[in-house]
Amino acid sequence: MAAELAKRLLDEGKIDLVLCFAPSCQVVEGFRTTFSSVLSRRLDGRIGAIGSAYTYQAMEFRDQDFWQLFADYRVLAVFDEIHHCAGSDPSFSNAWGLQILCRIQDRAEFTLALSGTPWRTDDKGIALARYSTPDGQLICDYRYSLREAIADGVCRSPRIVLLDNNEVTLEEEQGAGSTAKLFSGVEQLLSGSRVTYEALVRHEEVIERVLDLGCRQLDELRQIRPDAAGLVVATDIEHAEYIARSLQARNETYSLVTNKTPNAQQTINRFRTSGSRWIVAVGMISEGTDIPRLQVCCYLSRIRTELHFRQVLGRVLRRSGEPDRFAWLFMLAEEKLRGFAERIADDLPDDLAVLSGVPTAKPTIGAADSCVGFMEDVVSGPSQEVDGEDAESGAEVNTVLILGDDVVEGAYKVSFSQHYRQQLLACF
Numbered sequence: 327m328a329a330e331l332a333k334r335l336l337d338e339g340k341i342d343l344v345l346c347f348a349p350s351c352q353v354v355e356g357f358r359t360t361f362s363s364v365l366s367r368r369l370d371g372r373i374g375a376i377g378s379a380y381t382y383q384a385m386e387f388r389d390q391d392f393w394q395l396f397a398d399y400r401v402l403a404v405f406d407e408i409h410h411c412a413g414s415d416p417s418f419s420n421a422w423g424l425q426i427l428c429r430i431q432d433r434a435e436f437t438l439a440l441s442g443t444p445w446r447t448d449d450k451g452i453a454l455a456r457y458s459t460p461d462g463q464l465i466c467d468y469r470y471s472l473r474e475a476i477a478d479g480v481c482r483s484p485r486i487v488l489l490d491n492n493e494v495t496l497e498e499e500q501g502a503g504s505t506a507k508l509f510s511g512v513e514q515l516l517s518g519s520r521v522t523y524e525a526l527v528r529h530e531e532v533i534e535r536v537l538d539l540g541c542r543q544l545d546e547l548r549q550i551r552p553d554a555a556g557l558v559v560a561t562d563i564e565h566a567e568y569i570a571r572s573l574q575a576r577n578e579t580y581s582l583v584t585n586k587t588p589n590a591q592q593t594i595n596r597f598r599t600s601g602s603r604w605i606v607a608v609g610m611i612s613e614g615t616d617i618p619r620l621q622v623c624c625y626l627s628r629i630r631t632e633l634h635f636r637q638v639l640g641r642v643l644r645r646s647g648e649p650d651r652f653a654w655l656f657m658l659a660e661e662k663l664r665g666f667a668e669r670i671a672d673d674l675p676d677d678l679a680v681l682s683g684v685p686t687a688k689p690t691i692g693a694a695d696s697c698v699g700f701m702e703d704v705v706s707g708p709s710q711e712v713d714g715e716d717a718e719s720g721a722e723v724n725t726v727l728i729l730g731d732d733v734v735e736g737a738y739k740v741s742f743s744q745h746y747r748q749q750l751l752a753c754f
Contacts (some may be wrong), residue, residue: 327470328404328438329364335402336365336376341435342399344369344377347385348406351591352615354379357406377401382410382422385429393429400435405454408439409633414451423453442640443633445678464674471673472643476754481643482621485652486667486751488659489535493743496521512659521740523660524628528565531742532658533626537572539656539748540624544603547621550649555597556622558606559638566606569626573604580604583611611641618646625657632678635666659749667751 328346335341346357346369357379361369371378380388395401405411405426413423430437431454439454444464451457456465475481494509496519509515516523526532540556547554558573560566563584573580579602583590590610597605598617605611605620623642627634642653657663669675 328406328440329361331438332361332402332404333365335436340400341402343395343401344404345395345401345434346377346379346404346406347382348379349382349410350615351381352594353406354381356616357404382425385425386421396430396433401433402436402438403430403434405437405439407441407443408454409441409444409446409452411453412446412448412450413453414455414457418450419453420450423450426453443636444674445633447631447633466674469673472670473673473754475643480645482645482651482653483752483754484639484643484655484670486639486655486657486670486753487539488657488664488667488749488751489532489539490659490747490749491742492745492747495741495743497739497741499737513661513664515740516660521738523630523658524561526658526660526740527561527626527628529740533569533572535742535746536624536626536656536658537569537576540622540654541576541578543654543656544622547650547654548603551619551621551647553601553619554621554650555602555617555619556604556624557611557617557620557638557641558604558624559611559627560606560608561626561628563608565626566608570606573606578603580606582606584608585610615641616644617641618644620644621650621653623653623655625655625663630660630662630666632666632669632675635663636670639670664749670751670753 332341332344336344344361344365346354346361348354348357358369361367361377361379365376367376369375369377369379396403411420411423411426413419413427416424416427419427437454439452441452444452444455444466446452452464457463458465472481476483490511490513492510494511494515495506496509496515497504497506507519509518512526515521516526537558540558544554544556558566558569560569563586566582566584570580570582581593581597581600581602581604583593583605585608587593587610594605594611594615594617598619605617611617620642623638625635625638627638639653639655642655645651655667
């Protein structure tokens, strides 16, 4: 859309140059490729180019000759993921937002600021944005919702699966003895014990079960689209390496990218056009990265913010053809994540896009609005006889794994019955 807009402004003789800014090198490269294709002109900043693209970080290192372009030419300035740039006022700006306020705002002929998640996790305003008075609601000039994108064939319809367990046992050491408590699910365990969400996403049993779901779904999708791929979002490098070993044990092909991976961008680029089934990432593929063949995501990150959740989901929503109408995301049935999933129909959640922090009523999602959910009981693994009990009953057969003893004094163990259940949230 930004490239097409630039083309029309150029055709109408309203601008001379296009300058694009984005939070990552991957998005900058995407700008250069897309704009060059649409405009039939280079966007590499060299002689004869129609403009260039830069990261927000690079703005601080531009010299005065660069900023003089805004005075000497009619410039269209395009900003992607503008929520990274805080700048409602110079006193409440971050470094990127301050550059926009001082050097670009009111100097560019036109500005186009884009975001799929137009809010911040702090109470700072977004650069170039306008807010209503006195309630501080963000005012968007134009909204293109996920509902519209799905109807237009631009995005896939998300299918979000929350994994839960009917019987979770917590065994804790207390002095010379131990105690055991039974919980009816993940949410009850997290609210009623010292077990953390991060501990659960590191739990071997949880990792294996989530990967089971993802691998089975990818198998189905590749029957229709042979190059379909999956993304696993890990918590840290050690976690990602464990997940990679688990995929390897399943004979799954994969790539691993973290901020410590040499030539990480080249690894991502190779994966984009390869036949590899999975890419495991820590913070490298969450925003702006365009890999349309990604169609399945296993969310095992410790981060539980709505902004991050939506950015990750967005990696599997980009549609590339007729046979890929659905995107799948698998995660634990944790309370916050469940709430984020139920709000996917809200393109701009009212309680997030507020500058002043004035509380507003939270929207509710129902079947009539966009999302429907249903419960499905799933028995994992084949039926087998163990100590006289059928494994499918889930009553007596447990997988016991140690999470660790460094959280507080004393060790604890969490075990899951074999009787898992899934909740599917089918949006749009």
